[in-house]
Amino acid sequence: MRRAVQPPRDFFWGLITGHALSLRKSRLNYMYACLKQYGDFMEMYLGKKRTLLVNDPVGLKYVLFDHSKNYPKNTPGYQRVAEVLGQGVFTDIGEEWKNGRRAIAPTFNPSKFDHYFSLVSDETKNTILRMKNSRSVDGSINMSSWSTRYALHVIGRSLFNETLENSFDIISKKLSHLIDLTEKKMTYITPFQTLSKRALLKDFNLTLKILDEEIEKIIAKEKIKERKPKENMIHALLESPLNFTDKKILSQVKTMIFAGHETTANVIIWSFYFLARYPQWQDKIYAEFRDRNFSISGEDDLKNFLTINLFLKEVLRMRPPAWSFGRVAISEDRIHGEVVHPGDLISISPFLIHHHPDFWENPEAFEPDRFLKEPTPYTFIPFGAGPRICMGERLANLEMCMFLLQVIKEFKLTNSSKSINVQMNAQVSLRPDQDIYLELEERQ
Numbered sequence: 001m002r003r004a005v006q007p008p009r010d011f012f013w014g015l016i017t018g019h020a021l022s023l024r025k026s027r028l029n030y031m032y033a034c035l036k037q038y039g040d041f042m043e044m045y046l047g048k049k050r051t052l053l054v055n056d057p058v059g060l061k062y063v064l065f066d067h068s069k070n071y072p073k074n075t076p077g078y079q080r081v082a083e084v085l086g087q088g089v090f091t092d093i094g095e096e097w098k099n100g101r102r103a104i105a106p107t108f109n110p111s112k113f114d115h116y117f118s119l120v121s122d123e124t125k126n127t128i129l130r131m132k133n134s135r136s137v138d139g140s141i142n143m144s145s146w147s148t149r150y151a152l153h154v155i156g157r158s159l160f161n162e163t164l165e166n167s168f169d170i171i172s173k174k175l176s177h178l179i180d181l182t183e184k185k186m187t188y189i190t191p192f193q194t195l196s197k198r199a200l201l202k203d204f205n206l207t208l209k210i211l212d213e214e215i216e217k218i219i220a221k222e223k224i225k226e227r228k229p230k231e232n233m234i235h236a237l238l239e240s241p242l243n244f245t246d247k248k249i250l251s252q253v254k255t256m257i258f259a260g261h262e263t264t265a266n267v268i269i270w271s272f273y274f275l276a277r278y279p280q281w282q283d284k285i286y287a288e289f290r291d292r293n294f295s296i297s298g299e300d301d302l303k304n305f306l307t308i309n310l311f312l313k314e315v316l317r318m319r320p321p322a323w324s325f326g327r328v329a330i331s332e333d334r335i336h337g338e339v340v341h342p343g344d345l346i347s348i349s350p351f352l353i354h355h356h357p358d359f360w361e362n363p364e365a366f367e368p369d370r371f372l373k374e375p376t377p378y379t380f381i382p383f384g385a386g387p388r389i390c391m392g393e394r395l396a397n398l399e400m401c402m403f404l405l406q407v408i409k410e411f412k413l414t415n416s417s418k419s420i421n422v423q424m425n426a427q428v429s430l431r432p433d434q435d436i437y438l439e440l441e442e443r444q
């Protein structure tokens with residue numbers, strides 16, 4: 001039996017706000033500081049709402065796997081995400097979720113991966129070519145922008161046979177803006193209408209309309225194209241015997257575009273950041289690739305590249321894009337013996353468990369070799385766990401691995417004076433707080 005520890009409530013307002021003001025200031029920093037001080041099983045309040053922070057492997061397995069039926073995803077956080085994406089496979093619960101997941105699953109069938117391998121190789125080549133021609137006057141390159149563009153092309157081509165290049169600005173910028181606005185909406189804890197709140201809602205609704213219209217255009221174009229059965233995700237949804245409505249199809253497509261590019265792009269961006277800081281890892285990855293004659297025989301072969309896999313795991317440990325997510329309790333239960341009431345929120349943070357000092361030696365140090373040893377189950381969960389585990393893990397690993405390998409093959413990467421004092425910006429996903437610029441020197 002363990003009791004969830006409650007950190008002191010907010011100074012002065014705590015009786016009303018609970019811990020909301022401290023969380024609002026910097027959610028990640030506050031939660032991490034509390035983990036260090038109060039441990040991995042905590043209780044916090046957002047106003048009157050009780051949240052249990054479960055960040056130990058036994059508790060995580062219990063919530064995400066063993067008793068996952070009692071802990072669905074309809075939390076206020078996911079409802080906010082659904083205001084942008086609509087109700088799709090990421091946010092749905094119950095039968096709706098099962099139907100969506102079943103309809104989308106063929107998109108990730110192992111038989112598709114030869115095709116994904118060749119399109120990822122192709123996009124990697126194209127992006128590197130375009131990057132070479134895009135140096136700014138001072139010679140630096142905006143790696144954030146190229147990584148996002150690459151990730152959007154890959155998701156577009158793998159799910160819809162379209163690079164989405166013509167819609168890049170709208171999709172990427174509007175989605176990103178909407179996510180920023182969603183985060184701001186989440187932190188408005190007063191129920192009153194203020195001028196700034198009204199302006200924010202107006203901006204939100206207008207941006208969402210532009211985004212939806214753009215994606216509806218992509219779907220409409222795809223509808224009239226001849227394709228093999230279930231050739232891409234839109235067709236798998238259109239052909240489903242479940243007769244999804246247009247609104248549902250729009251939500252599923254938005255969901256996949258968002259889930260499929262924002263996360264992967266951020267891992268690639270953080271990877272560039274770490275490669276420039278730890279050039280010895282560039283050398284190790286390069287040497288291993290050179291020893292294999294710069295050849296990759298297929299998606300399966302990538303598992304045999306030891307150094308890039310160690311490196312990527314460490315980036316995912318240090319900077320998991322889905323750094324925090326939640327669940328809500330349906331019926332009364334006990335976690336570690338502590339009573340859970342119906343309606344209580346459960347907060348899970350891959351970032352916190354990835355920095356848990358009992359399971360990770362020197363957790364703040366960047367040490368990819370730590371993955372030479374298998375981590376304890378449920379202490380490394382960048383893709384989540386249990387029935388709601390990420391659908392795109394295999395595709396994400398393929399596209400991250402390929403792009404990084406080929407960039408390292410072509411260039412030596414060094415920091416640029418444009419990206420100084422880079423910090424984490426922990427919103428819906430964990431991004432750097434500024435674009436990452438690097439200097440790229442072509443290898444001979």
Ligand code: HEM
Nearest residue numbers: 089090259260263264322325382383384388390391392396
């Ligand atoms: C490095 C890249 C990625 C990371 C770190 C990541 C992480 C995650 C995590 C942690 C979850 C579970 C959230 C929860 O349990 O509440 C999730 C769910 C999901 N991810 Fe990913 N993801 C990545 C890439 C992708 C890609 C490329 C796709 C699609 C092409 C994708 C599609 C999904 C979907 C559809 C779900 C919802 C699954 C469900 O609820 O049944 N993800 N992802």
